[in-house]
Amino acid sequence: MIYLDYSATTKPSEEVLSSFYKASNMYFANPNSLHKLGIEAKRLIEASTKQIAKILNVKTNEIIYTSGSSESNNTAIKGIAYKYQNRGKHIITTRFEHSSIYGPLEFLEKYEGFKIDYVETDEYGIVKLDSLERLIRDDTILVTICSVNSEIGLRQPIEEIGEMLKKYPKVFFHVDMTQSIGKENISLENIDLASFSAHKIYGIKGIGCLIKKEKIDLEPLINGGKSTTPFRSGTPQLPLIVSLAKTIRLALTDVNEKKAEVSKLRNYLVNKLINFEKVVINSNDYCIPHILNISVLGIKPETLQHALEEYDIYVSTQTACSKENAKSEAVYNLTNNEEISKSSIRISISHFTTLNEIESFFNSFEKIYTKNI
Numbered sequence: 188m189i190y191l192d193y194s195a196t197t198k199p200s201e202e203v204l205s206s207f208y209k210a211s212n213m214y215f216a217n218p219n220s221l222h223k224l225g226i227e228a229k230r231l232i233e234a235s236t237k238q239i240a241k242i243l244n245v246k247t248n249e250i251i252y253t254s255g256s257s258e259s260n261n262t263a264i265k266g267i268a269y270k271y272q273n274r275g276k277h278i279i280t281t282r283f284e285h286s287s288i289y290g291p292l293e294f295l296e297k298y299e300g301f302k303i304d305y306v307e308t309d310e311y312g313i314v315k316l317d318s319l320e321r322l323i324r325d326d327t328i329l330v331t332i333c334s335v336n337s338e339i340g341l342r343q344p345i346e347e348i349g350e351m352l353k354k355y356p357k358v359f360f361h362v363d364m365t366q367s368i369g370k371e372n373i374s375l376e377n378i379d380l381a382s383f384s385a386h387k388i389y390g391i392k393g394i395g396c397l398i399k400k401e402k403i404d405l406e407p408l409i410n411g412g413k414s415t416t417p418f419r420s421g422t423p424q425l426p427l428i429v430s431l432a433k434t435i436r437l438a439l440t441d442v443n444e445k446k447a448e449v450s451k452l453r454n455y456l457v458n459k460l461i462n463f464e465k466v467v468i469n470s471n472d473y474c475i476p477h478i479l480n481i482s483v484l485g486i487k488p489e490t491l492q493h494a495l496e497e498y499d500i501y502v503s504t505q506t507a508c509s510k511e512n513a514k515s516e517a518v519y520n521l522t523n524n525e526e527i528s529k530s531s532i533r534i535s536i537s538h539f540t541t542l543n544e545i546e547s548f549f550n551s552f553e554k555i556y557t558k559n560i
Contacts (some may be wrong), residue, residue: 189500189544192453192480194337194366195537198391199430206433207391210426218423219413228425232415242435245375245398251416252428255395256365257287258408260331261381262397262419263361264291266405267329267380268301274357275300275326279319281343282520283312283336288363292331306332310522311480312341316351329359336518338533338537340470340478349377359403369438369444370477372550379403383428390434392434394427445538450476452536452545458548465560467527469518477537480518482530491532495560498551503533 190198199207214231216224217340233247240247253259268278268291280292282305295301307318314332323330330352334345345362352360360382370386375381375398384395397419399405405418412420415428453476460466460481471478483491488504495502519528534548 189498189547190532191544191548192501192503193537193540194387194533195503196392197537199391200434201387201435202437203390203430203433205386207426207430210429211404214429216424218425220462223367224266225359229423232423232428235256235429236415237433238394238432242439243375243392243398246401246417247338249398249400251419252414252431253419254393254451255386256285256363256382256384256458257290259384259395259397260287260363261363262286262408263380263382263399264288264329264331265360265408265419267297267359267388267403268295269406270404271299271328272299274539275324275328277302277304277324277327278302278329278331279306279322279327280331280475281306281308281314281333281460283308283341283517284331284333284344284362285337285365288331288333289478301457310337311471312339313473314343314345314348316347319348320351320457323358327355327358329361331361331363333363333365334373334477335364335371335475336517338478338515338531339480339521340366340474340476342367342473342475343519345373346377351387353377360397366478367475368435369442370475372442385431385434387409387453388434388438391427391430393522396423396433411455446476448538449540451540452540453477453479455542456534456545457471458551460552464557465555469521469527469531477535479534479536481532481533481534482517482527483532483556484526484530486530486556488530488532491555494555495548498547500548500551503535504531513558 214228216228218229236247292303296303304322307315361377362378364383365379369382379400381398384390407418409420415423463483467482514528515531518531
C-alpha cells in the first residue's frame with residue numbers, strides 16, 4: 188500500500204500510541220477529582236502542558252486543549268468575535284482558507300452582522316501586505332490567515348504579516364497552523380492565536396490545540412465543567428493530552444532535515460510529471476514540498492483517484508473536508524481556470540515516503556494517463 192494523503196491525516200506513531208495506552212491504563216482517574224488518583228492525573232496533565240509550552244515557547248496558561256483544528260479555529264474566531272464585538276465587527280481573511288475557517292466566518296456574517304473582507308493575493312497566491320494594511324479599519328478586530336494552504340501548499344509570509352500587524356494592537360492575528368506544524372519553522376512571537384491538530388502530525392484523532400496569548404480574552408464556545416482552562420470546559424482528556432505532548436516533540440524534531448528529504452521526492456516527481464502534456468502543476472515555488480497539487484486535463488479527479496486505488500495507491504481530490512463533485516476553490520482562486528480547478532488532485536508526501544513509493548506512483552500514473560488520454 189502506498190499512502191500519499193498525509194495532509195488529510197497521518198497514521199499515529201508507535202511512540203504516541205504507547206503514551207496514550209500507558210496514560211489510559213495507569214492514570215484513568217478524573218483529573219478534577221480531589222482524591223489521590225485524581226491529583227496524580229492532574230499532575231501528569233500539568234507536566235505534559237509544561238512540555239508543550241517549552242517546545243512551542245509559550246506559557247502554560249496560553250494552551251487550550253480542543254478536539255482538533257476545527258474546534259480550535261471556531262473557538263478562536265467566534266471567541267474573539269463575541270468578546271470584542273463592542274470594538275467592531277470587521278474580520279479579514281484570504282481565499283485560501285480551510286472550511287473550518289469559512290464556516291464560523293459565514294455564520295458570523297449571516298447571523299451576527301459581521302463584515303468579512305478578503306485580502307488580495309498576488310499571481311502566486313501570496314498575501315499582498317499593502318492590500319492587507321489598506322483593509323484594516325477602526326472596527327477591524329481580527330485577521331485570520333492560514334500558514335499553509337491544505338490543498339496547494341501555499342506558505343504565507345506569516346512572520347511579515349505578524350510584524351506589520353504589531354502597528355495595530357487592537358487587531359488580533361489568528362493563524363491556522365494545521366498544515367505547517369512539524370513541516371515549517373514558524374515563530375509564534377507575533378501571532379495572537381494559533382490552531383493545530385495532532386492527527387496531521389502522527390498523533391491521535393480527537394485532540395488539538397489553540398494557543399491563545401495571555402493578553403487576550405475569549406468568549407468560550409463550551410461552558411460549564413471544570414477543565415484545564417476557563418476557555419474550554421469539559422473533563423480534561425488526559426491520555427490524549429499526554430499523547431499530544433509526545434506528538435509535538437516528535438514532530439518538531441529535525442524539521443529542516445525532514446523537509447529536505449521531502450523536497451527531493453517532490454522535485455523528482457515534478458520532473459517526471461511535467462513531461463505529460465495534459466498535466467498542470469498547480470503548486471508553485473511558494474508551496475511547501477509536502478503538498479503537490481496537479482490537474483490532469485481530460486480525466487475526472489475521481490476517476491484518477493479510483494484508478495490509483497486499483498494499484499493500492501491513495502491520493503486525494505481537494506481536501507478531505509471539501510464538498511463532493513465541486514471545483515477546488517483554492518485552485519480556482521490561484522489559476523482562475525474552471526477546467527483546471529475541476530480536475531485537481533492532491534498528492535501529499537511525508538518524510539516516511541520512499542523513492543520506491545514515488546516511482547511506483549509514477550509508473551501507475553503513467554499507465555492510467557496513457558489509457559485515458
